[in-house]
Amino acid sequence: MTRDGAKIAYRVFGDGPCVVLIPSLGRGSEDFDLLVPGLAQSGLKLILPEPRGIEGSSPLGSNDTLHDMAADIAAIIEEENAAPAVLVGHAAGNWVARVLAHDRPDLTRAVALVAAIVTNVVPGEVSASISASFDMTLSDQERLGHLQRVYFAPGADASVWLDGWWPEVSAAQRRAAKATLDKDWIRVADRHPTLYVGASDDVISPPPHLGELRHTIGPLADCRTVQNAGHALLPEQPEAVVQALTDWLKSLPDQGRDTSRVT
Numbered sequence: 712m713t714r715d716g717a718k719i720a721y722r723v724f725g726d727g728p729c730v731v732l733i734p735s736l737g738r739g740s741e742d743f744d745l746l747v748p749g750l751a752q753s754g755l756k757l758i759l760p761e762p763r764g765i766e767g768s769s770p771l772g773s774n775d776t777l778h779d780m781a782a783d784i785a786a787i788i789e790e791e792n793a794a795p796a797v798l799v800g801h802a803a804g805n806w807v808a809r810v811l812a813h814d815r816p817d818l819t820r821a822v823a824l825v826a827a828i829v830t831n832v833v834p835g836e837v838s839a840s841i842s843a844s845f846d847m848t849l850s851d852q853e854r855l856g857h858l859q860r861v862y863f864a865p866g867a868d869a870s871v872w873l874d875g876w877w878p879e880v881s882a883a884q885r886r887a888a889k890a891t892l893d894k895d896w897i898r899v900a901d902r903h904p905t906l907y908v909g910a911s912d913d914v915i916s917p918p919p920h921l922g923e924l925r926h927t928i929g930p931l932a933d934c935r936t937v938q939n940a941g942h943a944l945l946p947e948q949p950e951a952v953v954q955a956l957t958d959w960l961k962s963l964p965d966q967g968r969d970t971s972r973v974t
Contacts, residue, residue, distance in 0.1 A: 714786040720767035721760040721787050725751035728820075728960070729793035731758045731784060735802035737845060737881025739765040742801065742945050749953035755960075756793060760784050764880040771883040777891040780884070781811035788818050795820035797960065801945060802826050802916075806888055809928075812903050813896035821904040821963055823956060826944045829907070830919040830927050837861050837914055845878040862943040864912035871946050900929030906959045907932060908952060910940040933959070 712719050722740060724747050732743040740759035750757055760783065764770040771779070784807065788796050797820050800808030805827035812819040833841070840857040843849060849857075851873055858869040899905050905928060909918025918936045925932045935955040940947040 712786065712790050714783055717769035718767060719760065719783050719787060721758055723791065724757040725755050727754040727756050729756045729758060729796040731760065731788065731796050731798050733760065733784065733798065733800040733804035733807050734762060735804050736884055737877045738875055741875060745946060745949035746953050749950060750956065753957045758787055758791060758793060760787055762880060764883060765877055771887055775887050777806050777810045777887055778814060780807045780887060781814055784811055785815045785818055794818040797821045797823065799823040799825060800827065802942060803884065809899040810896045812899050816902060819903055822899050823906045823908060825908045825952065826910050826913055826916055826942050827907065828916040830923050831916060833915055845876050845881050847878065861914055863941040864939050864947060867941065867947050872943055898929045900925065900932035903931060904963055905932045907934040908955050909934060909936045910942060910944045911936055911938045912940060913942045915942040
């Protein structure tokens with residue numbers, strides 16, 4: 712589809728209440744592929760947008776902000792007649808999920824933040840390893856060390872994330888985030904039921920305590936922690952993430968969609 716002349720690529724799986732899966736910084740929708748079978752079998756319609764600059768989506772403009780990134784996903788939801796949708800943002804994808812919920816509450820049923828930075832500041836050495844993950848001039852062995860250090864739990868196979876990095880997309884998304892000067896979207900759980908799915912071994916964004924989470928993003932927040940996983944989370948414990956999301960979805964109040972098919 713197109714929005715204001717820009718191409719927006721996305722994939723759709725399943726049928727039922729809609730869940731939109733928004734990937735992390737500089738990564739594409741394929742990160743959610745391991746979750747798709749379990750979520751679709753639970754009676755959900757899944758929309759997987761490709762961020763600007765990935766797999767056919769036009770690059771972000773130099774003046775775009777998180778609001779523009781959110782507007783892309785809003786256009787997809789409207790194109791698919793899928794409102795109200797549950798917005799799931801992995802890691803930096805949580806920025807877009809929260810902005811979209813703020814800008815278009817009419818399209819939003821609830822929000823899930825998966826391994827998202829919401830209450831902490833990333834230490835400098837961790838931030839350096841995040842940047843190194845996008846540095847394709849480094850050897851695979853060097854990058855693998857950085858991936859293992861900051862994205863995966865001890866003993867996990869970090870090599871599954873050697874590919875799938877888009878450095879130019881990451882830079883554009885960081886620029887868009889920096890250009891987003893308003894902060895009203897941060898407190899998403901003032902208005903929308905919000906689930907935080909944390910990872911027990913996450914050194915980038917350790918799971919917050921519930922009180923701290925609600926103080927930061929609002930009283931409608933809840934949280935779950937997945938064991939034996941780091942910030943990558945999705946390739947490490949896909950079944951546990953599916954379980955956390957589907958259990959929570961079944962607990963949400965009905966907003967005009969048939970939730971009985973979420974099993």
